[in-house]
Amino acid sequence: xxxxxxxxxxxxxxxxxxxxxxxxxxxxxxxxxxxxxxxxxxxxxxxxxxxxxxxxxxxxxxxxxxxxxxxxxxxxxxxxxxxxxxxxxxxxxxxxxxxxxxxxxxxxxxxxxxxxxxxxxxxxxxxxxxxxxxxxxxxxxxxxxxxxxxxxxxxxxxxxxxxxxxxxxxxxxxxxxxxxxxxxxxxxxxxxxxxxxxxxxxxxxxxxxxxxxxxxxxxxxxxxxxxxxxxxxxxxxxxxxxxxxxxxxxxxxxxxxxxxxxxxxxxxxxxxxxxxxxxxxxxxxxxxxxxxxxxxxxxxxxxxxxxxxxxxxxxxxxxxxxxxxxxxxxxxxxxxxxxxxxxxxxxxxxxxxxxxxxxxxxxxxxxxxxxxxxxxxxxxxxxxxxxxxxxxxxxxxxxxxxxxxxxxxxxxxxxxxxxxxxxxxxxxxxxxxxxxxxxxxxxxxxxxxxxxxxxxxxxxxxxxxxxxxxxxxxxx
Numbered sequence: 475x476x477x478x479x480x481x482x483x484x485x486x487x488x489x490x491x492x493x494x495x496x497x498x499x500x501x502x503x504x505x506x507x508x509x510x511x512x513x514x515x516x517x518x519x520x521x522x523x524x525x526x527x528x529x530x531x532x533x534x535x536x537x538x539x540x541x542x543x544x545x546x547x548x549x550x551x552x553x554x555x556x557x558x559x560x561x562x563x564x565x566x567x568x569x570x571x572x573x574x575x576x577x578x579x580x581x582x583x584x585x586x587x588x589x590x591x592x593x594x595x596x597x598x599x600x601x602x603x604x605x606x607x608x609x610x611x612x613x614x615x616x617x618x619x620x621x622x623x624x625x626x627x628x629x630x631x632x633x634x635x636x637x638x639x640x641x642x643x644x645x646x647x648x649x650x651x652x653x654x655x656x657x658x659x660x661x662x663x664x665x666x667x668x669x670x671x672x673x674x675x676x677x678x679x680x681x682x683x684x685x686x687x688x689x690x691x692x693x694x695x696x697x698x699x700x701x702x703x704x705x706x707x708x709x710x711x712x713x714x715x716x717x718x719x720x721x722x723x724x725x726x727x728x729x730x731x732x733x734x735x736x737x738x739x740x741x742x743x744x745x746x747x748x749x750x751x752x753x754x755x756x757x758x759x760x761x762x763x764x765x766x767x768x769x770x771x772x773x774x775x776x777x778x779x780x781x782x783x784x785x786x787x788x789x790x791x792x793x794x795x796x797x798x799x800x801x802x803x804x805x806x807x808x809x810x811x812x813x814x815x816x817x818x819x820x821x822x823x824x825x826x827x828x829x830x831x832x833x834x835x836x837x838x839x840x841x842x843x844x845x846x847x848x849x850x851x852x853x854x855x856x857x858x859x860x861x862x863x864x865x866x867x868x869x870x871x872x873x874x875x876x877x878x879x880x881x882x883x884x885x886x887x888x889x890x891x892x893x894x895x896x897x898x899x900x901x902x903x904x905x906x907x908x909x910x911x912x913x914x915x916x917x918x919x920x921x922x923x924x925x926x927x928x929x930x931x932x933x934x935x936x937x938x939x940x941x942x943x944x945x946x947x948x949x950x
Contacts, residue, residue: 482526490519507564513818524861532804535811567821575813579777580686586780591633615732627674635671639910659732664919668910684863688895704769704776812864825872839880847897854901885949900936903929
């Protein structure tokens with residue numbers, strides 16, 4: 475660990491310890507309990523570690539979960555022979571609720587998505603689909619650019635945007651080799667991949683972790699229970715993504731015009747649905763997507779559908795123990811840590827206490843809705859969009875419940891939470907903003923100033939369009 479990271483880690487720990495040990499009265503929150511204070515301290519620790527990243531972001535989630543189990547759960551109070559009725563100590567969190575965050579149905583949804591991505595790449599189905607879709611766009615440079623945008627966006631709707639970006643950047647490399655080194659068209663092509671991966675991810679509930687986080691709280695049977703389906707989400711979000719991508723296509727052409735008018739594409743792939751395994755992969759891949767899209771008609775929950783390819787590929791020997799190691803476990807732990815913080819805010823009553831302490835009722839409703847999205851976008855520019863959503867969504871859920879009458883004319887809590895989720899995905903100004911950005915920047919195709927310029931412009935336009943749609947259609 476270098477000196478800079480050590481300093482950032484030290485700052486995070488010091489803030490955490492101060493928040494942990496100061497008297498509860500110092501917070502100015504009437505009725506704040508000791509357990510609630512500990513949750514605040516861990517919330518601050520997670521926020522700082524996710525922002526500064528002195529340690530991998532997934533290890534922050536693991537740390538938070540373990541700390542919560544040891545210091546705020548019923549397992550901890552049992553060790554202290556505590557009855558759970560002390561008003562000053564507060565209400566302990568059931569330890570099973572904290573541990574269950576890693577087995578949450580949304581985690582299973584992501585795991586299924588990772589399995590699909592791993593097998594699609596293993597059998598070259600991803601490259602085969604890419605070539606199949608890009609070829610119809612022809613050889614004109616502007617149309618090839620559009621083809622990469624469309625293919626990347628579609629893939630990122632059902633696959634990890636990181637995996638999608640990695641796949642498409644690999645496919646892009648031989649294409650860039652045909653373009654003049656001094657031409658700006660190379661920049662347009664290279665920037666199209668991360669932007670399309672980030673924007674395309676909003677198209678489905680599984681496209682990006684913030685979407686899944688929002689869906690979790692909106693569809694919680696013990697909470698809002700709005701019953702937003704996979705297909706319903708796509709009905710509203712795919713058109714929005716297409717509009718943003720079309721604007722991006724125009725913008726990239728204007729800012730980085732092509733000097734070479736035509737591009738020859740030669741993507742080698744070996745996928746063939748002739749052998750048994752390839753047929754199983756193709757049928758399962760298509761079948762899973764169809765079940766996700768039509769979940770309202772079939773009645774099969776999207777989280778359950780996600781485990782079908784896991785089972786099919788495992789039973790047939792297509793998915794092996796070596797493939798199991800390729801699952802992005804760090805992402806799963808990151809999301810679980812966010813869920814754990816949400817459990818802490820809810821089960822200890824801290825979220826309700828914080829809401830009562832802030833006079834949101836006196837704030838303009840539009841400021842709460844749009845301001846929260848702008849805040850989320852700014853934070854996501856410098857830290858993980860998943861971490862940002864995990865921090866803000868539980869808080870804004872509590873805020874939304876407290877001002878529900880004011881939100882009704884704007885679409886209710888769904889406008890608030892979905893707006894947050896979308897805003898997190900639209901933060902793409904820096905290489906550190908999202909993994910697709912980092913991958914594209916690491917290839918050496920893009921300068922940081924070009925990424926920042928395009929990322930800010932597209933981000934502002936996307937956030938504005940998202941809130942216009944959500945308010946017009948009153949959420950989903």
